[in-house]
Amino acid sequence: MRDGPDISRIANLVGDPARANMLTALMDGGALTASELALEAGVTAQTASSHLGKLMEGGLLSLAAQGRHRYYSLAGPQVAAMLESIIGVAAAVGPQRTRPGPRDAVMREARICYDHLAGEHAVAMLDGFLARGVLIADGDEIRLGKSGPPHFAAVGIDTEAFRKQRRPICRACLDWSVRRSHLAGALGAAILDKIIAEKWARREAESRAIVFSPKGKMAFEKAFLA
Amino acid sequence: MRDGPDISRIANLVGDPARANMLTALMDGGALTASELALEAGVTAQTASSHLGKLMEGGLLSLAAQGRHRYYSLAGPQVAAMLESIIGVAAAVGPQRTRPGPRDAVMREARICYDHLAGEHAVAMLDGFLARGVLIADGDEIRLGKSGPPHFAAVGIDTEAFRKQRRPICRACLDWSVRRSHLAGALGAAILDKIIAEKWARREAESRAIVFSPKGKMAFEKAFLA
């Protein structure tokens, strides 16, 4: 009845909550294992496997098998752009139903995004890193600047050790609330670890929100924003 | 488990074939009645009404009630852009499954889009109209040029009669195969009517493809491309 490519087939793939969660978790361009994606989506491994199969068949994901791990990632920037635009519509249209309460304000300020910090503080932090040359934006990628390693070593984060991992050290991750990038990757994860370890902030129960203590916030700003 | 707006809710709305057809039919920015959309989607009026209700609740459509007609249109350019990007992914990913056979080549060349001509011939025709000033592009809209009415009157199409209808005379409709606009609206429908009435071309059975006869093609080009 209609011409053109099968748009509903693609949209239907994104239309399932579990699959949508998986896709958004991959939006930073990274690769995650099937188990990680199952956890992210909040479903069991079998269910996740079924979903991943459908996403593969639909051409939205690409797969890199390494040993007994299978790393899934988005099939390309076009897919990421599509998800972006859907998020845009959902954000423009969604507020009608989820009224922004105090919890949401906290979420906007600081929260956990997979394993790193997100929200206004995270965006400000990345801005600061880039402004001071601690990190350098290289197109889509982010690299350590010359002053990077000593800067992080001063607060007890060994960037040299990251190089041994397969995981990229720095990665930009789009922040839905601020609409700009924050820092993901191994370094982003290490910074979050430090925030938790130093007890500068604590996780809200049953939520992804992060609440800084007054003293913790000052220490955090001194360490990463100065 | 995940932050941000409810992306799966939006995608799910587009994920149904009937709804996807309705949305793509509205992608030219025009407004269509509930009955027209039902026809476009290939479902009954009741089913269409149910779908339209969901699309409204989801914030993807806006509604203008006029008498006993209810004109639905996309809620905004953001929605259109989202659909664009989904179409882009579907087109990039789809070809793997529907290999382009001879039937598809015919479809690309000429086919019916609701009630008007689409495909390469249709795009070339609109290009010609605009180049010669028969039609004038006015931003997103298309109007009749000064030479328009006599030009169409010469082939037996009375553009004056169109003015009595509520339906817009000219409308641009995005062509999925050529990725540029072709002519829709009352004038587009009248041209297709003439093509069929003069037996310049015939409809393929069970398909939306249109096949021109050699003589018919010459007559068509003489009438609309000269």
Next chain:
DNA sequence: CTCATACTTCGACGCTAATCGAACCGTCCG
């Protein structure tokens, strides 16, 4: 008023698809 048209609501049917338990293939490690 009566009839026709445009559209929505109600109710019931059928089918798809999401989900999980359990069993089945691999790979890594001791």
Next chain:
DNA sequence: CGGACGGTTCGATTAGCGTCGAAGTATGAG
């Protein structure tokens, strides 16, 4: 080797949704 772990496949259950027939509401025409 054998055991642990990561992933997928199979099967069965269940819930949700799309679909249409029929009835209901509103608008317009004669």
